[in-house]
Amino acid sequence: MRLSLVAAISHGRVHRRLGHGPRSRLDLLRNLVTALVRHERIETPWARADEMRGYAEKLIDYAKRGDSDERAMRMASFWLTEKDLIHKLFKVLAPRFQPHPGSYTRMLHIPNRDSLDRAKMAVIELKGNPFPPLIRPRRDSEKTLLNQLLKGYREDAQRAAGP
Amino acid sequence: MAARWAYRGLRGGREGRRFSSSVSASGLTSDEVIQMRNQLFTKEKERQLSLYPRIEKIEVKYTGKSHPGSVFVMNKALSTPYNCAMHLSEWHCKRSVLALVDGEVWDMHRPLTKSCEIQFLTFKDEDPEEVNKAYWRSCAMIMASVLKRAFKDEYSVNLVKAPEVPVISGAFCYDVILDSRLNDWKPTKDNFRSLTRDASKLIHKDLPFEMLHVEAKVAREMFQHNKYKMEMIEQKASQDVEGLVRLHRLGDFVDVSEGPHIPRTSFCFQYEITAAHNLQTSQSELIRRFQGVSLPIHLRAHHTVWHKLLERSKRLVTQETSMEAAAESHEAKDETEEGKTLSV
Numbered sequence: 001m002r003l004s005l006v007a008a009i010s011h012g013r014v015h016r017r018l019g020h021g022p023r024s025r026l027d028l029l030r031n032l033v034t035a036l037v038r039h040e041r042i043e044t045p046w047a048r049a050d051e052m053r054g055y056a057e058k059l060i061d062y063a064k065r066g067d068s069d070e071r072a073m074r075m076a077s078f079w080l081t082e083k084d085l086i087h088k089l090f091k092v093l094a095p096r097f098q099p100h101p102g103s104y105t106r107m108l109h110i111p112n113r114d115s116l117d118r119a120k121m122a123v124i125e126l127k128g129n130p131f132p133p134l135i136r137p138r139r140d141s142e143k144t145l146l147n148q149l150l151k152g153y154r155e156d157a158q159r160a161a162g163p
Numbered sequence: 164m165a166a167r168w169a170y171r172g173l174r175g176g177r178e179g180r181r182f183s184s185s186v187s188a189s190g191l192t193s194d195e196v197i198q199m200r201n202q203l204f205t206k207e208k209e210r211q212l213s214l215y216p217r218i219e220k221i222e223v224k225y226t227g228k229s230h231p232g233s234v235f236v237m238n239k240a241l242s243t244p245y246n247c248a249m250h251l252s253e254w255h256c257k258r259s260v261l262a263l264v265d266g267e268v269w270d271m272h273r274p275l276t277k278s279c280e281i282q283f284l285t286f287k288d289e290d291p292e293e294v295n296k297a298y299w300r301s302c303a304m305i306m307a308s309v310l311k312r313a314f315k316d317e318y319s320v321n322l323v324k325a326p327e328v329p330v331i332s333g334a335f336c337y338d339v340i341l342d343s344r345l346n347d348w349k350p351t352k353d354n355f356r357s358l359t360r361d362a363s364k365l366i367h368k369d370l371p372f373e374m375l376h377v378e379a380k381v382a383r384e385m386f387q388h389n390k391y392k393m394e395m396i397e398q399k400a401s402q403d404v405e406g407l408v409r410l411h412r413l414g415d416f417v418d419v420s421e422g423p424h425i426p427r428t429s430f431c432f433q434y435e436i437t438a439a440h441n442l443q444t445s446q447s448e449l450i451r452r453f454q455g456v457s458l459p460i461h462l463r464a465h466h467t468v469w470h471k472l473l474e475r476s477k478r479l480v481t482q483e484t485s486m487e488a489a490a491e492s493h494e495a496k497d498e499t500e501e502g503k504t505l506s507v
Contacts, residue, residue, distance in 0.1 A: 140287055140462075141287070141288070141290070141291075143289075143290055143291055143292060143295075144287060144291055144462060145286060145291070145294075145295045145330055145458065145462055146458060146462040146464060148295065148330045148331045149330065149331070149333060149456070149458075149472055150468070150472075152330075152331040152332060152333045152475070153333065153472060155331075156333075156475060
């Protein structure tokens with residue numbers, strides 16, 4: 001079998017190739033992580049957001065260690081190109097996510113970009129940000145049939161357990 | 164008269180008939196009563212249809228949120244709110260259970276008679292109280308039609324009424340007076356299972372609920388054999404302005420009803436008849452209250468939740484318990500309101 005054919009077909013390969021090369025890919029992701037920490041909600045192509053998500057969450061895990069930790073400080077200074085954000089990361093974001101064990105970001109789909117490339121876009125945000133929510137889950141009202149039946153069941157159980 | 168005797172002779176050869184019907188001319192066997200009611204219903208329906216020989220157009224304005232400002236041009240006394248929903252989308256047809264026509268609650272398959280404003284009610288509205296009541300009424304009617312057919316021809320089944328129970332009580336009920344020979348009969352789990360199976364057959368047949376406003380004397384002719392239904396007809400006729408009585412038909416079962424019903428039986432998804440209790444009354448005959456619980460396809464429940472609701476529905480539901488529950492919920496609401504004002 002020709003080796004060149006194997007190189008051309010990429011079935012089942014999970015690692016994405018962004019930008020001009022591996023160094024360029026890391027720079028791209030670094031810029032995106034910086035933007036996320038600065039603005040807390042950004043719109044980017046879906047592949048870049050997906051790639052960046054893991055790095056952002058790992059960075060927050062490092063930040064949770066505290067700023068006296070040497071490794072954490074070096075990671076933060078590598079990943080955040082704007083140095084005032086290091087303070088924000090350790091003093092604002094780390095305490096905010098201290099009670100959560102993982103999953104600090106939320107990623108949702110967005111209509112395709114308007115320009116010629118019609119790229120698949122996503123919005124990625126840090127949870128607990130001060131902006132209005134992206135989606136509001138609509139709960140069924142209290143008065144629907146199922147909710148009324150369940151309410152009656154709960155009240156009966158309370159009445160039986162209470163006195 | 165001769166024709167009626169000949170008709171009975173033809174039907175005499177059916178198996179399961181141990182005695183021929185009694186001598187009186189009116190059909191006392193339940194099958195013939197059902198046939199008679201059906202024929203009267205169809206005749207009345209055709210008569211009401213023939214009142215409008217020429218098609219006249221009416222304008223129906225849609226006041227819902229989805230397509231604001233739409234106006235439908237429909238036929239008078241022929242088009243139904245379901246036809247209006249067909250003009251909007253399939254989603255509207257499948258979801259809407261009742262229609263709000265000029266502020267009044269209408270069945271989906273009841274013809275519109277004049278230009279009006281229309282809105283559709285679904286199970287998931289902000290305030291689906293009317294929809295819930297209609298669903299409970301329809302489930303009770305399905306249970307009544309199952310009970311009417313369930314027993315052998317020799318035992319008489321007299322349907323009394325469907326008490327208007329609120330949904331929060333946990334079960335819909337129908338009061339029945341069975342034959343006096345069945346006074347000591349206690350229905351077992353297998354009996355309930357077979358009744359539920361009959362009900363599921365009805366639900367899968369996807370029968371429509373046909374509605375008709377008839378004058379009190381036609382209704383009296385239909386239900387002459389059942390004194391409880393006669394009382395209900397008198398009561399309804401005295402309450403109504405024009406003396407009209409509301410009748411609903413499901414397949415071949417006709418009944419007097421208190422309000423609108425759901426459009427088709429396929430709207431029920433989970434349906435079970437759970438219990439039968441004997442009501443203590445001063446009357447000599449034993450009134451039995453059959454209870455059941457059901458959920459529509461739009462609001463299905465997981466089987467664990469469903470079994471809990473089944474267990475609860477086996478308990479006797481009376482007007483007092485339902486009013487107690489309503490009073491308690493009102494008390495709870497008042498307490499929370501007081502608590503809020505105190506904290507502020």
